[in-house]
Amino acid sequence: MGGRLAGKKALIYGGGTGIGLACAEAMARDGAAIFLTGRREGVLRDAAQGLKAHGKADFATGDATVAGDVQRVTDAAVRFMGGIDTILVSAGAGGRTPIFNTPVEEFRRIIDHSLLPAFLAMRYGAGHLMAAGKASVIVISSMYGLVGQKERAGYCAGKHGVIGLVKSAALDFADKGVRVNAMCPGFVETPLSLEVVKQEPNPEEVLQAKRLMHAIPRAGRLDEMGDLAVYLASDSAAFITGQAIAIDGGYSTR
Amino acid sequence: MSGILAGKRAYVTGGSSGIGAAIVKSFAAEGARVAIGASRHADEARAMAKSLPSTSGSHIVVQADFYDQQQTERAADEVIAGLGGLDIFVHSAGIDVTQTAPTHQTSDELWDRMMTLHLTAAFRLSKRLIPALLEGKNPSIVFIGSVCGLVAWEGDVAYNVAKAGLQHLARCIASDYAKTGLRANVIAPGVIDTPLTRNYASGMPGGEAEGLKVLANMHPVGRYAKPIEIAEATAFLASDKASFITGVVLPIDGGLTMV
Numbered sequence: 399m400g401g402r403l404a405g406k407k408a409l410i411y412g413g414g415t416g417i418g419l420a421c422a423e424a425m426a427r428d429g430a431a432i433f434l435t436g437r438r439e440g441v442l443r444d445a446a447q448g449l450k451a452h453g454k455a456d457f458a459t460g461d462a463t464v465a466g467d468v469q470r471v472t473d474a475a476v477r478f479m480g481g482i483d484t485i486l487v488s489a490g491a492g493g494r495t496p497i498f499n500t501p502v503e504e505f506r507r508i509i510d511h512s513l514l515p516a517f518l519a520m521r522y523g524a525g526h527l528m529a530a531g532k533a534s535v536i537v538i539s540s541m542y543g544l545v546g547q548k549e550r551a552g553y554c555a556g557k558h559g560v561i562g563l564v565k566s567a568a569l570d571f572a573d574k575g576v577r578v579n580a581m582c583p584g585f586v587e588t589p590l591s592l593e594v595v596k597q598e599p600n601p602e603e604v605l606q607a608k609r610l611m612h613a614i615p616r617a618g619r620l621d622e623m624g625d626l627a628v629y630l631a632s633d634s635a636a637f638i639t640g641q642a643i644a645i646d647g648g649y650s651t652r
Numbered sequence: 653m654s655g656i657l658a659g660k661r662a663y664v665t666g667g668s669s670g671i672g673a674a675i676v677k678s679f680a681a682e683g684a685r686v687a688i689g690a691s692r693h694a695d696e697a698r699a700m701a702k703s704l705p706s707t708s709g710s711h712i713v714v715q716a717d718f719y720d721q722q723q724t725e726r727a728a729d730e731v732i733a734g735l736g737g738l739d740i741f742v743h744s745a746g747i748d749v750t751q752t753a754p755t756h757q758t759s760d761e762l763w764d765r766m767m768t769l770h771l772t773a774a775f776r777l778s779k780r781l782i783p784a785l786l787e788g789k790n791p792s793i794v795f796i797g798s799v800c801g802l803v804a805w806e807g808d809v810a811y812n813v814a815k816a817g818l819q820h821l822a823r824c825i826a827s828d829y830a831k832t833g834l835r836a837n838v839i840a841p842g843v844i845d846t847p848l849t850r851n852y853a854s855g856m857p858g859g860e861a862e863g864l865k866v867l868a869n870m871h872p873v874g875r876y877a878k879p880i881e882i883a884e885a886t887a888f889l890a891s892d893k894a895s896f897i898t899g900v901v902l903p904i905d906g907g908l909t910m911v
Contacts, residue, residue: 565910568872568907568910569872569907569910569911572871572872572873572874572906572907573872573873573874583896584896612830613826613827613830613831613898613899614830614831614833614835614896614898615830615831618896619895619896622893622894622895622896622897625893625894626893626894626897629885629888629893634881634884634885634888635881635884635885636881637842637873637877637878637881637904637905637906638885638902638903638904639872639873639906639907639910640872640907640909640910641902641903643897643900643902644897644899644900645896645897646896647830647896647898648826648827648830648835648898648899650899651823651826651827651898651899651900652827652899
């Protein structure tokens with residue numbers, strides 16, 4: 399079968415649900431083999447099962463903030479696909495972190511979950527990516543990696559940090575055939591983001607406000623995230639590296 | 653095969669050569685019907701219009717000199733009449749610097765030419781085309797900017813500022829029309845392998861071959877881009893696949909603006 403990613407071998411962190419899974423599905427439809435990882439076995443098993451409709455797919459559980467886990471998952475992905483030429487990292491943690499009273503442990507937890515998965519994925523995937531000759535890493539940051547958000551110091555710092563990591567890694571890999579880019583989505587309705595909204599005292603109002611905050615007055619769709627990920631992973635984007643691409647309905651433009 | 657621009661009506665200025673010609677070819681291959689904008693090279697554009705695949709109606713050529721306001725506005729009208737409406741507008745027309753000079757030695761004439769072709773023409777065409785675009789199918793504007801609109805390339809003040817202006821014009825349009833469904837984005841290329849680039853390199857110390865090597869090595873990836881790489885990105889941003897992307901300036905520069 400053809401497809402713009404025919405023959406590609408993609409390892410997806412946070413691939414069991416939400417944006418990670420949507421990107422995995424889009425990549426699978428365009429011909430890529432997929433290896434999913436995340437923390438929840440049942441979720442990953444169901445997701446991988448769904449992907450098999452399009453082609454080769456498997457999974458392994460692991461904590462992307464733990465070096466040993468990332469090393470093990472990387473090895474498993476290589477065994478399953480015969481190499482890795484695409485890595486997508488959709489991992490992170492959120493929560494309110496007002497500057498005045500946030501415990502340092504909570505701040506550190508969010509920073510670790512924002513930065514370590516992308517760092518470790520590249521750290522242990524590097525050899526395989528370079529061996530592939532043409533490879534691409536995509537890290538899901540956020541529009542809050544580009545602008546600030548009130549009472550979200552941890553999340554914003556983490557997502558901004560991811561972009562610095564992406565730019566720096568892109569330079570390390572620039573002459574080695576590996577491109578590194580970040581996607582910066584606006585609000586997308588995923589199981590996780592809807593769960594966060596539900597914790598608000600007035601969830602319906604909050605949900606509507608989150609949709610309408612974008613210049614394009616709606617939430618981003620999962621298929622839109624998948625389409626950008628496929629483009630960035632494809633050889634059509636061979637000259638694009640070190641970029642943080644807003645996919646936020648114009649939120650960060652205003 | 654249908655292609656990501658199947659059924660779209662697109663106007664590409666500067667479509668007869670270089671990046672613009674690559675965009676025209678890519679759009680036609682993806683199923684769009686194209687109005688090819690040309691000024692001096694209308695014959696080449698007409699030959700291209702005939703040779704390209706046309707799945708949604710024959711391509712047309714619209715000739716205009718964008719230094720002339722009336723011709724610019726007439727071009728927009730011809731596009732809308734010729735295609736029966738419009739879904740995509742790409743402003744790729746441009747000229748490169750022929751001589752580098754610091755600001756105080758930059759002539760008013762060069763400044764005016766750079767501003768008119770890159771920026772004012774984009775504004776005038778947008779004004780005239782937006783009402784038609786608003787009636788189009790998921791309409792989209794893509795301007796071809798430059799890394800020179802992001803960083804201050806030495807000796808190129810007029811070009812740099814014109815491209816920076818063009819890039820902000822796209823953001824303003826994105827903001828003005830976000831609620832209507834019209835999107836506007838910019839692609840900011842680094843050095844691209846075009847006749848203009850080869851010409852520029854030939855004037856560098858050591859001649860064309862040496863110059864091209866220097867230009868390639870400026871990019872962290874160690875090469876410059878092929879026009880097709882800009883064209884495919886333009887097709888992506890113009891297509892419905894980029895439906896949540898607006899107001900973005902996307903460098904396609906092999907990492908040039910990162911360092």
